[in-house]
Amino acid sequence: MTEPLLLAEVVLKLESPAAVAAPEQHDGLYATVREVARDGWSDSGAPWVPPSSLAGSFRTHLRAAAGEETERLVMGYEEERSTQGRPSSVRFLGTHLREPAVAPRTRTAVDPYRAAAATGLLHTHELLQPGCLITCWIQVDAPEHHRTVLDHLATWNPVIGGGRSTGHGTTTTVSLRSAVLDLSTQEGRRLWLTHGGPALFEAAGLEPIDLEQAKTGPKAGTATVLPALTWCVVDALHIGNGTRAAAAPTADGAAGPQVALLLRDHDGTPYVPGTAWKGLLRHRTAYILRSTGHEACPGTADTCGTCSVCETFGWTGEDGQGARGLLRLPDTPLQGATVVQRQHVALDRFTGGAAEGLLYSEEVAESGTLTLTIGSDRDPGTLPAPAVAALTLALRDLHDGLIGIGKGVTRGQGTLRCTQPEVLDGLVPEARATLTRSIPAGATA
Template sequence: MTKTISFCRATFRVESPTSVAAATLPIKNAVDLRLDRDASGAIHIPPSTFAGSLRNHATRVHGEAWTNSLFGFVADEDDGSETKARASSVWFLDSSVTHAKVEQYVATAISRHTGAAKLGTRRDSERLLAGATVSLDLRIDERLDDLIELVTTWRPVVGRNRSNGYGELAVERVDYGSVDLGTPEGLAQWLSHSGPDLVSEVVRAHSATVAEASNEAQAIDLQMQVVEPWTSDPVKDEGEDGHKTYRLKTNADGLPRMSAASQRGVLRSSISFILTTLESPLRCRGEACEHDRWECRVFGHGGAADGVGRRSALTFRESPIVDGVSAFRTRNAIDRFTGGAARGALWRTEVVTEGMVHLRIEYRSVSDADWQILLAALRLVIVDIQDGFVRFGAAVASGHGRFSVTTSTTGDPDADLMTLLAARTLLSPKDEVSAP
């Protein structure tokens, strides 16, 4: 019986910041969330990270039965007498990252009560910037054509912070080939190479055509204009005169950027405040919540009583401020005892005084009922943004971060309040029972 072994190498382009964190213990004065690295110190994305993403893609395209036949399954009999299992036909062998650029950044959680940074949640993290190249090696002994068809139409999302637009990869190239161990040439190839070198040798044979990527997500768009100075996540820099200077962080094009996490935190806090004001059963009840309510389904949560969390159904993206005008504002700390200026506490902060920013909220797995509630809540938030009650960025208590919404795709604002109040009819029976 002739044995044929096939390999496939998929090459991806990193399209958004990616964070696959290492499982390390916290170290004082060190980065809290470091990127995973291999023994040589190079950035590493474990092959197992891709396994779930490819299986989910197969399920969406071909259904669960087809997917189980290729990727295996574990299932219990109805009477619990035995467990049936089948191993996956696809082996995830190795992955590598090249042209990697790593950025260290600071983030905090957003308090749902104040809408500002939550005390004690500051963390330093690392992320792999867009533009890197990732290669993934796969092995399959049967159904090579099925695997190639899957990989060429795949658009994986890996790592953490996916609701902030992280971890998006695009397939650039798919190479594949087979080794026939029944021939002298194939046997020599098999015995004279090993590991990634063997895959490189075999996949030279063929290259598949990559399908054009399609974005299945729908989106809400908000176009906002800076009304009062905005600043966020500044970088500390000692000025020429010795005074502390905080400069804006910029993207690869040199434009100031509003982080996705900031957008998500502020908008969720604002919606939660509205739901609480209306005494709505849709709101998350914090530690007392069973995490089965609308807010938990749409925005996700960190874990219920069983410790299992839920990823947000929404995706926010980092937004550059375009046509911006920046300036430095000089400030001085106030002495709490004298009420005068504190000695040696002068600093400068770079702010954006003019500009436009485009916020985009993508959604993939939101039901029609949940979607209508989200639109209604966002329309109310837009009113608060226009009135200056909802602000973005740092120093909002000092009058910073006010924007004006110039255009939005949330629809007619006349039915905002009525739609939200009528949301009780859109709840599941479990929500109705748990409603206060």
């Protein structure tokens, strides 16, 4: 090998929680805790992002930006059912995480028939927190591809790990450095033979590449499906983090009731997770479609994989079958929240008084605003029109108080109001017209 090598170091910053899961941790057994991937060489098993995950993301980015032919030439290909192919000239050699804080997030699914938590679906995910820096070292062998790879690395903002449709794994490229190692020279061969790993990259004299355009430009492949809408809390909002904390002792020194804590982000701000938005809006979208004569499955264990709701929100089936949703519903921080503790107790059915031992407290946000921006990796014009129209009407139902989000909706919690009702009013007529035009023949609304 005497051709010049391109050595590149790219540093990514997590903008939202992310994780590449490690199901191999459980040897194929079902577990309620989904752990992040960890390396096998550090003493404690540090969190890790496999280079293969980033290689797949860059391949997709290259195809979208430069076309399938360039992607096949640069990243290689394998012909199906033949021995023909081309090896990749781009090698993702390794990654390193700086400040890899990991936090658990507990969630469940809602049974669409009972509108309560589905049995057996409570689980916890480990997630890397925003702010984590991911360094990736890349080697490009073919000199004719050096410029192509560098140009596209400069505009690359990969999405890492699972949960893409609920806003997880978004990154920003914060630095890109490169150098060319000429193996036809004595100095180049000396560096190649006496250094390895990250030390080789530093010894080669990496030079920074200007990323100003990449930093300020829009994230590639992300488009807004509906206008960003700001919502305010009307009564109280509680989305728990799955844990309880001991309350302060009472005046007589007795232990206080356990407090169900709000879900908070890495900065301590309460927020509504993208999974909550997705579950609520999927269920209501399907309900509206069925009510207007369109086919739509109820979701959860009954996903069909063929209706417009499954296509738009994603679906899972038996034997690992399924597809990721086309929408992206991110976590939405609650700004200006007033958080208080509310006490509750169950009543004894026989005495009519408070039941002994059933006093508890929960944190609720009694005020605050949050902004929801629904995006997609696809051109919004290619999304199923009936599903997008029903989604618009689902947001209107949320504004009208017909549905709520979080816990305690049936007892006056979880009501949100849109602070831009005129925007919703402008979207509703076209949404209704779309659903009317697309009613299948023979169906009744």
